[in-house]
C-alpha cells in the first residue's frame with residue numbers, strides 16, 4: 001500500500017477537481033508548487049517525512065536539492081532571495097542547520113544550499129518583504145520564537161530578529 005503521505009495532483013476542471021495522479025509515492029512531509037523555470041507551469045518541491053531530504057520535481061522526475069547535510073528539510077518557501085530574477089528555495093530544518101537557501105538556476109534546478117547564520121532549528125519558513133525595502137525577507141518558526149531573517153538585498157541575511165514567543169505557533173501565515 002502506498003500510504004497516505006503521497007504527493008498527488010488534482011486537475012482543476014470545469015466540473016471540479018479530478019485526481020490527476022500520484023506525483024510521488026511515499027512519506028512526503030511538506031510540499032510547495034512554484035514556477036521555478038518561469039515557463040508558466042508550476043514545479044513541485046517536497047521534503048521527506050523520514051529522511052527529511054528535499055526534492056524538486058521539474059522535468060518529470062524527482063531530483064534531490066543539495067542541502068547540507070542531505071537530510072535537512074522541514075519547511076520550504078519559494079522566492080527570489082538574491083535578486084537575480086530566478087526563484088530560489090528556502091529550506092527550514094528542525095533537525096540541523098536552521099535555515100538554508102538553495103539558489104535556483106532558472107531551469108528548475110538548484111545550486112548547493114547556503115546555510116544562513118542564526119538559530120539552529122526552524123520548522124516552517126515564509127517569504128515576505130517585512131521592511132518594505134524591495135527585497136524578500138524570510139520569516140521562520142524557530143524553537144522558541146518567530147524569526148525574521150532580514151535580506152541585505154543580495155540574498156544574504158546578516159541579521160536575525162526574534163519577533164516573539166512562538167511556543168504556541170505552528171504556522172507563520
Ligand SMILES: [Ca+2]
Pocket residue numbers: 034035036037038039040041042043
Ligand atoms: Ca515551470
Ligand SMILES: [Ca+2]
Pocket residue numbers: 079080081082083084085086087088103104
Ligand atoms: Ca534568485
Ligand SMILES: [Ca+2]
Pocket residue numbers: 128129130131132133134135136137151
Ligand atoms: Ca525586505
